[in-house]
Amino acid sequence: MRRALQMRVALGFVAAIAAVIVTASWNHGPVRAADGPDANTTENYASPLEVLLSPDGARLYVLCQQSEEIRVLNAANYAVIKKIAVGRVPRGFSLSPDGKRIIVTNSWDDTISVIDTGKLAVIATWAVGAEPSSVVEDRAGKRLFVANRVSNDVAVLDAETGAEEKRLLAGRGVSYLAISPDGGRIYATHIYPNPPAVRTGLENRTAPESEITVIDAARAVVTERIPLHSIAGVFHLAFSNDGRLGVAAQYHPKNLVPLAHLEHGGAFAYTLTVFGADVGGTVEVPLDELERYAAMPFGVAISPDKSRIYVTCGGSEMVTVIDVPRMLRFVRNHPGPLVHDLSVSSNYVIARIAVGHNPRGVALSRDGSKLFVANRLDDTISVIDTRMNRVAKTIKLDGPAGISVTRLGEQTFYTARYSFQGQIGCASCHIDSTLDGVTWDLEPDGFGRDIVDNRILEDIKDTEPYKWNGGNPDIPTECGPRTEKYFWRSETYDNLTLADLAVYIRNLPPRPNRWRQADGELSPAQERGKVIFERDVDKFKKPIAEYNRCSYCHSGPKGTSQKSFDVGTRKLTDNSGLLDTPQLTNIALTAPYLHDGSAQTLEEIWTVFNPDDKHGRTNDLTKDELNDLIEYLRTR
């Protein structure tokens, strides 16, 4: 039984009431989680996401995402030295080469905090791009490189002043950076696949493409993009001390075949890309084994002697340990694709170490004897004895004594334990509770039928029904038996677990909208677009039918009337043209568009897929007017 059940005792009564309310609401309209006893407004879990060791190994720095602070621990006895408040939803941090500064990316207020490690205080806060997620400083201490997830670029900043010099185009959703040991190159990975380069008409049925962006640190220009075929979701990178081996953790979705089974890796492979001189190129190496998966790999570290690679697997709640010489030997002796062979990992995976809920960032001690693992969803740090490959200690971080319904729901969301052989979890496709930028062919609609784009989850409260065909009246239906049958193909949730999950999903807040002006006013172009959005006559003074106005179907505060319409986008493979009206929350971030992901951009919704004006009256608009409409939509 999961450990969470034991922790429930303290708040069991509260959770049970919330669950009863949720469960009772299945057939009686929307769930009102916030009205229940678990309002989730006072939770202040630490949610450790990343860990760092000071150069002398004396301090352990822990990035606590939910409590929005950096905690400084004595690395010998793990006593808390200081808690340093930073910005909203910090996501990444790094030490300056001299260890005198920690730079933290605050992903929700688009800033970075500069912490003086002597004073243990924030000494500067600098504005950066949209949703900064990772940061590294060059060896010379002249420049900072910041990965901006929403603006899809790496900002180059003056390391002393924070002044932005320029931005470099990176992969979509760029989120993780690493610097090569010689300091010559910065490597960047991204969590959403890049848009298809070539227009074929079948963009929504092509394998996802990602990249590792290679930046020359001295010149601050992109010099190379290492292609990652069939990959959507790339996370941390690490390098061996000699710089000859690089490794990146990633997801390999199998979205081009119907999601009809999980056997033999039917939905996902979880893999590493290994590259560098030791490999002689780029090789995708599977982490999974025949009946057990290394779901949602995230953090990676290579031991100082290059004998081991450690990979946190957030969905499998474990750390996978790889014997590097054996892996390299195997790779050299077995050229060709390895990713579909679940037997190969036994040639180099030597241990799988169970840790806490949703393990994420890792840090190795300088001598490689200890591996620190941030278990995000139970507020602990696992200290792994790397000689024994076992958890030697679990550091409990300060935080709420009990566990809330929302936290339980989040644990359910991020674990793969409920699916057959632990292959997938909600977060496999909803990366960081968002989306994956991939279209899928789900079984219930028929093989090859109803190709669907993955919809975003944030702010979905009160936007039911769910599913593109509007077939699921509420979240418990969406996430309950249907998910268990068609996705997990395994153990069913108990009602409490499902209720926890529903509460978590219903309370997912929207990220800040980056297209709105700071003063809340609309720009002139956005204002013109709003007029078009709300108009009821076209440019020829002809009335626009109610059902053909933007503001009718996309009404209400979240931009959905919660009704279904046929907007003329039905494809030959679709069972019906009647589609649920999606909410508009942060629509600028949710490409591709339309129910089947066939529109790669917002523009294509109307320039390509609205020939008969069924998706709103738009064909009377000039190009600049359509641009204005899109500028307004981006503010939603």
Place this chain on the structure above:
Amino acid sequence: MKNLTCFTLFVAAIFMAVTATAATPEMPQFRFENFTTANGLPDNHVYSVLVDGDRIWAGTDNGLAVYENHAWKSYTTKDGLAHRAILTLALDKRTGDVWAGTMGGLSRISGGRIDSYTQLNSGLSNDVVYGVAVEGENVWVATAAGGCKLNIRTGQWALYNERNTPMNEIWVYSVSATPSKVYYGVWGSGVLEYDQKTGRWDKYDDPDGENEMVLFKDQGLIHEIVTSVSYVDNILWAATYFGDSRYDGRYWHNFLTKDSGLPSNFTNCVKGVDAQRAWFGTDKGLAFYDGVNWAVYRSSVTDGKPEMTVRDAEGKITPVTVTTAPAHNYVLGIDFQGNDIWVATAKGLSHGIRQ
């Protein structure tokens, strides 16, 4: 007497030689190395050329080619280019990204990855992109349906056309952008000036109107059909199919074949070096103006042999012996690489190596 006559003739010859030498201005001389499909270009019709340090980009009728380490590599629509015909190129010097205007949209080449913007998938006003310029985080675009500005930081597009600028025609051929001023050359609508500080537009027209005769010399733009603009050191150089112009913010100066060293009034492109010097690409050869004198580089229009001529301030034309010429007299694009020059022509790309 005979000796005196000989001496006089000798002195006169020396004087003439000295004065003739002194009167021939020192103009740059080049040895042209030409590239065609025979040595790696994807197509001989080269619309545009861009120098990027040691790399040379060539926009051809059949793809984008880059010359590096003595070898050409080509990109096509299969690599993601918006169209095979690459009309214009611009370099973002900060990031190293190359922007290519094509007959089917605007493409960004960044670290080997190509992203394309079209009128269907983006806010680009039209797929036929004649001009592109990078200024800070803005990419300014000249299209067959107006001008555009893409802010690469925000992804926002601004469109400029007859509805929000004094643009009579929307066939925009060229753009030159700096942090202070942006100039659009419009086919049939003169030159548009955008003041980045005030956000105001201004318009420069031919004072003769649509009259092909030049009634008002040096009193304005030489003609409404503007093919190319280049704004350097606060000086606007403008090329048209009927002569060229220089504007210093107050005074105009017009250049015509009849009173300058231009080999032809039909000018495809102009590229200013600084406030005084500029290069012109015409249908009858490549021309250089140093503020006083002119030099023309081409194959002779009579016998096809390489020729270079220099025209001084008095209009005296002096031939210079050369053995090479640009690949073709129909010049479409120009860029500089130190003292060297690269020239895009209708039948090949030329590297002018300074002698």
